[in-house]
Amino acid sequence: MDVRYINPFLNATMNVIKTMAFLDIQPGKPFLKKDHLALGDVTGIIGLTGDVKGSLSFTLNIEMVKAIMKNMLGEEIDDVTADARDAVGELTNMISGDARRMLQQEGLNLSAAIPTIVSGKNHTIKHMINGPIIVIPFTSEGGGQAMVEVSLQ
Amino acid sequence: MDVRYINPFLNATMNVIKTMAFLDIQPGKPFLKKDHLALGDVTGIIGLTGDVKGSLSFTLNIEMVKAIMKNMLGEEIDDVTADARDAVGELTNMISGDARRMLQQEGLNLSAAIPTIVSGKNHTIKHMINGPIIVIPFTSEGGGQAMVEVSLQ
Numbered sequence: 001m002d003v004r005y006i007n008p009f010l011n012a013t014m015n016v017i018k019t020m021a022f023l024d025i026q027p028g029k030p031f032l033k034k035d036h037l038a039l040g041d042v043t044g045i046i047g048l049t050g051d052v053k054g055s056l057s058f059t060l061n062i063e064m065v066k067a068i069m070k071n072m073l074g075e076e077i078d079d080v081t082a083d084a085r086d087a088v089g090e091l092t093n094m095i096s097g098d099a100r101r102m103l104q105q106e107g108l109n110l111s112a113a114i115p116t117i118v119s120g121k122n123h124t125i126k127h128m129i130n131g132p133i134i135v136i137p138f139t140s141e142g143g144g145q146a147m148v149e150v151s152l153q
Numbered sequence: 154m155d156v157r158y159i160n161p162f163l164n165a166t167m168n169v170i171k172t173m174a175f176l177d178i179q180p181g182k183p184f185l186k187k188d189h190l191a192l193g194d195v196t197g198i199i200g201l202t203g204d205v206k207g208s209l210s211f212t213l214n215i216e217m218v219k220a221i222m223k224n225m226l227g228e229e230i231d232d233v234t235a236d237a238r239d240a241v242g243e244l245t246n247m248i249s250g251d252a253r254r255m256l257q258q259e260g261l262n263l264s265a266a267i268p269t270i271v272s273g274k275n276h277t278i279k280h281m282i283n284g285p286i287i288v289i290p291f292t293s294e295g296g297g298q299a300m301v302e303v304s305l306q
Contacts, residue, residue, distance in 0.1 A: 043271070044281075045198055045200075045269050045271075046200060047198075047199060047200015047201070047202070047208070047265070047266025047267065047269075048200070048266050048267075049200070049202045049203075049264045049265070049266050050202075053264075053265075053266055053267050054266065054267050055200070055266055055267040055268075055269050057269060085277075085279050086281075089279065089281035090281075093281065111202045111206075111264075112200070112202070112206075113200025113201050113202050113206055113207065113208055113266050114200065114201075114206050114207050114208040114280060114281055114282050114304060114306060115208075115280075115281040116198050116200075116208050116210060116278060116279065116280050116281065117278070117279040117281060118196070118198075118271045118276055118277070118278055118279075119276065119277050119279075120273045120274070120275055120276030120277060121273070122273055123271055123272065123273030123276045124238075124271070124272050124273060125269060125270070125271055126238050126242065126269065126270040126271075126272075127267060127269050128197075128239075128242035128243075128246065128267055128268040128269065128270060129267050151267060153267060
């Protein structure tokens with residue numbers, strides 16, 4: 001995967017979370033995924049087609065979900081609610097849209113499928129691709145953690 | 154969602170499982186999904202784009218996964234292994250391919266994204282769509298259960 005394609009996903013995630021949830025998240029250093037473990041409690045997944053095929057996942061731990069729900073909807077939650085799943089789905093859609101807009105400027109045209117949201121403690125996510133999977137980690141105050149994983153064939 | 158689009162997914166699933174895992178699975182009556190609960194232990198998810206956007210998920214319980222792994226690879230497993238995740242990803246890809254071939258004959262052209270595989274006890278799957286989600290249930294001998302969920306916008 002071309003390294004030029006990493007920043008659009010990193011920037012899109014920060015933009016969307018800042019704009020929608022008024023939350024500053026700090027990106028860590030992107031790395032190559034070596035196993036299939038997602039470290040979160042909710043994941044939004046969106047398939048990509050077009051110039052290349054791929055998949056994008058956005059995995060959050062409960063602390064990050066709580067902070068987003070409080071800021072975005074004024075809801076105090078203890079667990080992953082139906083509203084929280086919807087919010088993660090919408091955010092995943094918007095991250096995909098914002099990143100695709102930036103990738104288009106790099107000459108890469110992608111279409112997005114319908115997002116799917118997975119919730120469940122300790123679920124694992126695997127992208128079925130023969131090639132590198134880039135993981136971009138994020139943290140927020142109060143123990144919030146999230147990861148964007150991108151694979152493009 | 155047009156009912157003509159249900160049978161391709163039903164038939165594709167039976168064909169693929171029969172051909173690849175030499176396993177006869179019995180379809181139940183397709184129904185509309187009312188909640189987001191998946192009743193299985195592994196799920197393959199694949200995004201669809203083209204004439205319409207959508208998503209397909211294939212969720213299996215451990216009994217169905219065990220039967221498939223035994224028949225397909227001669228492996229006796231007690232839990233969802235890395236090989237089992239790969240197998241579910243491949244099967245999901247093939248179900249998508251076979252169904253898309255049949256849908257093309259109905260005049261509906263779809264492209265598939267890269268499959269993603271989720272594993273974890275009691276995980277739930279939600280398709281982020283404003284419209285019906287069709288669930289096609291399947292059973293096999295020995296308590297095997299699987300569900301194909303399809304949403305097309």
